[in-house]
Amino acid sequence: MRLSAVIERYLAHLRDVRRLSPATVRAYRADLRDLADILDDPDIGEITREDLREWLWRVQQSGASRATLARRAASARGLFVWAVAAGDLSTDPAARLVTPKRGRTLPTVAPAEALAEMLADLGAAASQTGDPLALRDHAILELLYGAGIRVSELCGLDTDDVDRERRTVRVWGKGAKERVVPFGMPASAALEAWFVRARPVLLARQADRDRGRAALFLGARGARLGPRTVYDLVARTVGPLVGRPVGPHALRHSAATHLLDGGADLRSVQEILGHESLGTTQIYTHVSHERLTASYRLAHPRA
Structure with a gap:
């Protein structure tokens, strides 16, 4: 059977x-189509480990980063593991495929005090004007930070996913895995203002109200909110706090780091974020250590 x-x-x-997101599937498609193109779409049973090494060498020669090399190798390994399980292969040519280790960079984290001040100012202004989009934006930022959820999870939320009494939200993470995440009083107050003062106004702008009726957050025309709007919002409000443009994941990074700074245990943070591996969550301990070291060097007279 042909590789393609x-x-x-x-x-x-x-x-x-596996119910992976469309964006993730597109990334796998791009990586694996590159493999098929470079190898001239052979029969899958003819592929050797040397063929895969040759492919990665060509990727490296094209100027790709170590992160790109690691991702493409991981895509290939996933394909061949599945092909063996599906009976298309008897042996896995990628089983011992070695690639350069991916460099780890610390995630961007907004200072807790500056973030709290920005959210408070934004909430006060939205409450005073009563502008439905401003009330929505404040609720979005409070929930992203308060629950540490991904932008895809936020945009997929329905009103029934929010338990306003218990202050929890049910989210569907990667691989359609469900988890229930708590959020605090500021996010609760912002959501109440959104539900009562703003959401009905935006919903009324939708000619076909069934299109937006279930969605928690709505766009300016009353349909379900898309991720592009959230990216623009975070870049405009959180970006200045860290000195460069950032996406919604910066609030997730900030939530995790501030939880650990406040004394939360690593396992609890893992459950809140929905990480399968504790190792993924451990990156935030490095962030906390870096912040602690920086504070020490600034403040201690013998640093």
């Missing part, structure tokens, strides 16, 4: 069985 045919079956598995 196996790739399409694998992508269908990722989409329909």
Whole structure:
């Protein structure tokens, strides 16, 4: 069977069985199509480890970063593991494929005090003007930070996913895995203002109200909010706090780091973020250590 045919079956598995996001499936598709193109779409049983090394060498020669090399190698390993399990291969040519270790960079974290001040100012201004978009934006930022959720999870929320009494939100993470995450009083107050004062106004702008009726957050025309609006909002409000443009994940990074700074245990933070591996969550301990070291060097007379 041709490699390209196996790739399409694998992508269908990722989409329909593992329920990965469209963006993730597109990334796998790009990586694996590059593999098929470089190898001239051979029969999958003819591929050797040397073929895969040759492919990665060409990727490296094109100027790709170590992160890109690591991602493409991981995509190939996933494909061949699945192909063996599906019976398309008897041995896995990528089993011992070695790639350069991916460099780890610390995530961007907004200072807790500056973030709290920005959110308070934004909430006060929105409450005073009563502008529905301003009230919505404040609720979005408070929930992103208060619950540490991803932008895809936020945009997929329905009104029924929010328990306003218990102050929890049910989110569907990667691989359609469900988790329930708590949020605090500031996010609760912002959501109440959104539900009562703003959401009905935006919903009324939608000619077909069934399109936006279930969605928690709505766009200016009353339909379900898209991620582009959230990216623009975070870049405009959080970016100045860290001195460069950032996306919604900066609030997730900030939430995790501030939880650890406040004494939360690593396992609890892992559950809140929905990480499968504790190792993924441990990056935030490095952030906390870096911040602690920086504070020490600034403040201690013998530093």
